[in-house]
Amino acid sequence: MKKTKWIWIWAAIGLVLGIVIFWPSNKGNKEAILEANAVDEVVDTTELQQVHYKYGIPSDNFEIAEGVVEKNQNLSLILARYKVSPAKIHEIAQRCKDVFDVRSIKRGQNYTLFLAKDSLRTPEFFIYEKNALEYVVIDFKETSEVYVGQKDVVKKEHTAKVGITSSLWNAMVEANTDPTLAITLSEIYAWSIDFFGLAKGDSIRVIYEQSYVEDKPLRDFNVKAAIFTNTGKDFYAIPFEQNDKFSYFDEEGNSLQKTFLKAPLKYSRISSGFSNNRFHPVLKRYRAHHGVDYAAPTGTEVYTIGDGVVVKKAYQANGGGNYVTIKHNSVYSTTYMHLSKFAKGIQPGKRVKQGETIGYVGATGLATGPHLDFRVYKNGTPINPLKMSSPPKEPVSPENMPHFTQVKDSLVNLLRKI
Template sequence: MKRFFNYKTIIIASTVLIGSLLFKKYKSDIPEEVKKESHQLIDSTEFAPVNLKYGFPIDDFEVEENKVKKNQSLSTILRQYNVSYAAIDKIAKKAKKVFNVRRIQSGREYSVLFSKDSLRAAEYFVYENTPVEYIVFDLRDTLHVYKGEKEIVYKRKQLKGTIESSLWNAMVEAKANPVLSIELSEIYAWTIDFFGIGKGDQFNIIYEEAFVDDEPIHEIKVLAANFIHHKSNNYAFAFKEDDKQGFFDEEGKSLQKAFLKAPLRYSRISSRFSNRRFHPVLKRYRAHHGVDYAAPTGTPVHTIGDGVIIKKGYQKNGGGRYLKIKHNSVYTTTYMHLSRFEKGMKSGVRVKQGQTIGYVGSTGLATGPHLDFRVHKNGSPINPLKIKSPPVAPVKKENRDQFEVLKNKLMHELHGLDLTPKALNPDSLYHAIDDQK
């Protein structure tokens, strides 16, 4: 028996060895191309693209898209899709911490996702709150509500043109987003009077425009620009320092100037910027687009920045004695309820930052001495306490090399598509760039 076992073992071992040698020979005879192809066989069904929308594989649902009609609410919309009143009430309560359903606005788009079966039950209601943000109402048993955001795609663009009538019209003619004209007016607010630009002025801009679902959402980031005004170059390069982004010229000097934090030394703010404030004299609610600084009569009031006085007057049933100052093509400030003006203050007079222009009083509709201070940006009132403060100093020494690399790259990019305007001296420009290398 023992001999038979040894004999059997030898036969099996020999068979395995011969089979192994034959397989190795067979494998070595397979062409390399076939071997390579055999390793690249992939089940394509595992990598089939999924069509996602609002985070859902949208092809798994029947989808109905629509817009909110006038006077429609969450309830009236969902009732169209056979969602019960009880379910609507529950989901409205669950939505409180996420979204106020009373703020559903007419004209906004929404989608209803139905199950693909004979019941065709509404499973999700998706309301587009903004071009980017959407609210998902899970109408299934979970009755869950949450926010989502669409993907924002930034497209880098370059635009150049010549002004024939106005910057706005030039943007329209170039089929560019006119929002660019507002961005430029803010970037160059302290260096160019955009009310004084004229025919023949030129612009060259590199910017990023935001898109959602291939539609622009009117969000633009200017990266670099050259505005040729009166045949002179005015460069602007976006650069971030200390978490604040500012614009600097080719020498690293800031294009912005700072406003003073307040137009007087004061003890307290007695009233803040509001769209609905109870007026202490009129005894009714109305907008108060300014900040009231309580201070004793006669306290000096000074301008928060350089500018020109464009209005001086008296409003008996309003701001009393007031001055209005234009600082640039973007900002104007107004100083109201003055007891008197400083000598020499009149329309057309130029004033310097910190210069005394008047004194606190209670003229007009006022219950006590205070300064009503107002700021307008591009003609619209803004909260004076929330004026953005970009860097106003030159690029710091420790960041200078980083700025130079970025500036030179953008300078090349600007003039790569440029037609070399008359104002530009290409020799001096590129010699300067070569010197930086």
């Protein structure tokens, strides 16, 4: 009995000693496990950082299918290729209504489908690029929204010095400068320079900012300053804001925007000038031509050179064809002839703003080809539109002149260094 009692006592002592001896080892194992878990967590975080996104969607989780909208192709035809049912396509179109009209999908635009990585390759997302900057995301889940996203934009500043031998457009091409910059410049200088009468020896220096998306340039130009030399005279374009209005001014602080535009349409050529004795190409006889003919493709937009009221909208079979007459004030009125059609809403009595489209170039009436016959009347008498002077709008105010002078001097100094 006593022997058995001692056996139990020694067994208990051994158990306690075992716990004491092995406890540090167990504690070390626990720390090792925690450290191992911590390593696992670090690895997982690294993997998360390597996830690739496209249009804000984790693209690694999907199979990507890209395409370009073909002629006569619509959303239904595109999705049908991926076995999307007509019912599902209809449901998607209904969800898009308040955000994007699926009927406006255009030929040549890019689209992308995110497909499930399974044997069915079920479409999960459809992305349509509206333009170089914006895209529409359609999530196929019925509870998800349709939304418009925007790509990241990077702005870059450029300078250009361009000598002109023929047209500004051609000069831009020859100088390896985006020729569409010429359109922005022609709008800024529309009241100062006749872009149909540029001559060899003219030139322009310009500082401008342009946006880039995925390293591709957008055709949005923010002209920060320019000097246009035309027939030996420098025309400055200095951007300045006063009274919460942004505009361009010359070196003396006069606004470049005048009462009238220099021309009623963009990028064309003068096919016939103002004359008291011109040979008519249809009638085959000499008679007065109290206007300027601008040859341009049918459908080219024609806009009013100044604010005013439409006083005539009519058709002249043996003359000007479809024409519009606008009264600008008590002195000046203008007429636009041979239009293929009138702009929507153009009716006698309608007030129009400078630069507003009033019609489209055509060859109605007595005309051998599409062109605009543009006429200006001063106190009821026709005058040569190319020689018409135009008073400037509000100049830089006296109180703003010191600041304007500081801005101008800084920008002109930069332009001279180009």
